[in-house]
Amino acid sequence: MEWTDELIARLKELWEQGLSTAEIGRQLSITKNAVVGKAHRLGLPPRPSPIRNKAAAEGAASGKPARSRTSRTRKAEEAPAEDGVKAEPPAAAGQKTAAPPTEKKAAGTARAKAAAEKVEKPARAKAAGTAAKTGGAVKDAPSRKAADDVDVDDEADLVSARRPAAPASQRKVAPPRRVRDTLDRPSRQGPTCQWPIGDPGTPDFHFCGASPLSGKPYCAEHAAIAYVKIRDRRH
């Protein structure tokens, strides 16, 4: 493979945006391994790894094997000791919005499908996947102030934050459709139910638009579906 300046620039850019290596790989049409490998060689700042570095952990303890792997993987002895790297959740394409059911069915499927078609689903779809995967239904969020704007703004941000970063040549994605479009001219004033109807990205996609419950982004009907009680959390 040929790492052109252009490609490297793109990699850096996406890397800085905090996208996962796999995601970057998808967007650049390469494997995540290629991404990680290159990132390393480029000396790009490592992102919070899901794997905890044992080396740092023990240390004080007796000389534990730190690594008992095969001939491979014999790292385990470096540990910058900089444990303050808990950093934040980068990409975070949406882990805040309440579970939007429209896509939830395909939580796992959505991803695969998207990958397969190389289609970038609108933020909402991703949010759904993430939410479902992470733990599902987001509990009611009373802390959320205004009922309006919430989802809309979140998505708007996500959409705008996610730059095309690719020359249309390799992303056969529908033009970034602003969610706002469907909300620009509400039939009436005030907050409206943000429950998604239809497949995001398709022309007929829209939001419910009914009058939402106070403090919630959805109308009574949809709020009932959106806010599924996971389990009583008592202590």
Next chain:
DNA sequence: CCCTGATTCGC
């Protein structure tokens, strides 16, 4: 299982 990033090492 899915996912994540990190590392190794044959090429």
Next chain:
DNA sequence: GCGAATCAGG
């Protein structure tokens, strides 16, 4: 230098 294979952890 590259990245598949593999690892380790959630």
